[in-house]
Amino acid sequence: SQQGEEDPQALSIQEGENATMNCSYKTSINNLQWYRQNSGRGLVHLILIRSNEREKHSGRLRVTLDTSKKSSSLLITASRAADTASYFCATVRNNNDMRFGAGTRLTVKP
């Protein structure tokens, strides 16, 4: 069963704009991770945020986590056409159970 739910399901922006994707989940977690998937390929790990962290940065990526609201957001700044992909959040519980949301399909138009 799914744990996280991303919204929006699809997002279309112009190159240079920022993209924000959200993830909500239902149970307590050890950490939350964001992955990227190019069309029909394997997933690439982007960033991991632990349950005791509130914000994390990696290059043009910024992730926030609000455990009280059971939600996270992924911000991609200054988007590029090459950022076009599906983005998934995954929650990891203390038993190492990792579950994915349905993903957000991001399209960045040149």
Place this chain on the structure above:
Amino acid sequence: EAGVTQSPTHLIKTRGQQATLRCSPISGHTSVYWYQQALGLGLQFLLWYDEGEERNRGNFPPRFSGRQFPNYSSELNVNALELEDSALYLCASSLQDRGRNGYTFGSGTRLTVV
């Protein structure tokens, strides 16, 4: 360092047949995870193996099974294939650190059942 490798990349089977999918984790990774991704959908957790043992199982029927070998590679077997089993099957591996440093995914096996 070689990544997670999966074979075959594509597999076509007829309904009722059996499919075997293989996964080799990154060297040093002891945990292997299997996920099913139907077209246009998210990933559904199938199985988790660690140190040769099945640690957890998703909400799939018993005809989905697998094993992990002493070298930590893994097989996923799907018996009595049904049309709705057509999907991308992804394998991931991690250190025995409860996923605290992220998982590494393979490129997947696309299974088509006709």
